[in-house]
Amino acid sequence: MQTTISTILKRKKHGQKITMLTAYDYPTAKLADAAGVDIILVGDSLANVVLGLESTRDVGMDEMLHHAKAVRRAVKKALLVGDMPYSSYQKRPVAAARNAKRFAQAAGCGAVKLEWFPRCLEVVRQIRKAGIPVMGHVGLTPQTADKLGGFKVQGRDAESAAAIIRNAAALQEAGCFSIVLECIPDAIARLITQRLKIPTIGIGAGRSCDGQVLVLYDLLGLSDRFHPKFVKAYAHLGPLILRAIARYRADVTAGRFPSRKYSYSMRREEWERLRKILL
Numbered sequence: 050m051q052t053t054i055s056t057i058l059k060r061k062k063h064g065q066k067i068t069m070l071t072a073y074d075y076p077t078a079k080l081a082d083a084a085g086v087d088i089i090l091v092g093d094s095l096a097n098v099v100l101g102l103e104s105t106r107d108v109g110m111d112e113m114l115h116h117a118k119a120v121r122r123a124v125k126k127a128l129l130v131g132d133m134p135y136s137s138y139q140k141r142p143v144a145a146a147r148n149a150k151r152f153a154q155a156a157g158c159g160a161v162k163l164e165w166f167p168r169c170l171e172v173v174r175q176i177r178k179a180g181i182p183v184m185g186h187v188g189l190t191p192q193t194a195d196k197l198g199g200f201k202v203q204g205r206d207a208e209s210a211a212a213i214i215r216n217a218a219a220l221q222e223a224g225c226f227s228i229v230l231e232c233i234p235d236a237i238a239r240l241i242t243q244r245l246k247i248p249t250i251g252i253g254a255g256r257s258c259d260g261q262v263l264v265l266y267d268l269l270g271l272s273d274r275f276h277p278k279f280v281k282a283y284a285h286l287g288p289l290i291l292r293a294i295a296r297y298r299a300d301v302t303a304g305r306f307p308s309r310k311y312s313y314s315m316r317r318e319e320w321e322r323l324r325k326i327l328l
């Protein structure tokens with residue numbers, strides 16, 4: 050059965066945890082969906098994780114849609130969420146609803162996600178007016194990390210914690226169906242989760258959140274970027290892939306690959322006929 054916004058809201062009501070993962074391509078999205086993950090986010094972490102860019106601010110709508118379409122082809126059950134890149138709503142808030150519609154119409158996303166910024170409430174309302182569900186994102190917001198003192202835990206002092214709590218409540222009020230809480234103390238995430246009717250999805254926000262999200266390539270041990278404390282690698286595919294490629298290279302170099310097993314043959318009489326044609 051297809052996971053919908055209502056499925057996600059019911060999870061909180063029934064105290065059932067929500068699982069969310071990023072995916073950027075067809076094969077990994079297919080695996081995440083088959084494993085029963087509830088929400089698949091085509092995250093703008095695409096920028097760092099897949100495209101080798103410095104900042105998530107460097108990825109644009111066209112690249113996001115290109116990957117979202119590939120993920121859409123793979124996902125049969127999970128709720129698909131498109132992550133709004135910085136330029137699609139923060140740089141030009143007037144373009145936000147139009148860009149959200151592109152995620153829905155061109156890539157079949159069931160919702161979009163956007164990060165907190167001063168005008169985000171008006172942007173959420175515009176996108177909701179266009180009929181598209183919105184997931185909020187507070188705490189450490191990577192697109193504007195420079196304004197937050199870098200990639201650091203947020204809300205460690207009373208004032209900044211109060212601001213995050215207020216922002217989360219305001220996003221619920223503006224119509225978000227859920228909120229990502231990134232890199233904040235456990236106690237603050239617990240308070241927000243208790244206060245809000247909509248589900249909270251944590252990343253570096255402790256175990257009290259209604260759900261959890263991780264970047265898939267971090268979980269798989271496939272990314273060489275800096276790993277914050279909250280990342281748990283459930284596999285170490287990087288060294289495994291490196292070994293496989295090195296063996297392939299060694300086999301080709303030594304003439305062991307492709308062996309007969311990996312080659313096509315031709316019937317003898319056809320070979321003889323060919324020789325006559327060529328003579």
Ligand code: KIV
Pocket residue numbers: 071090091092093094095132229231252262263264
């Ligand atoms: O882009 C991303 O990966 C995110 C995280 C919250 C997982 O936004």
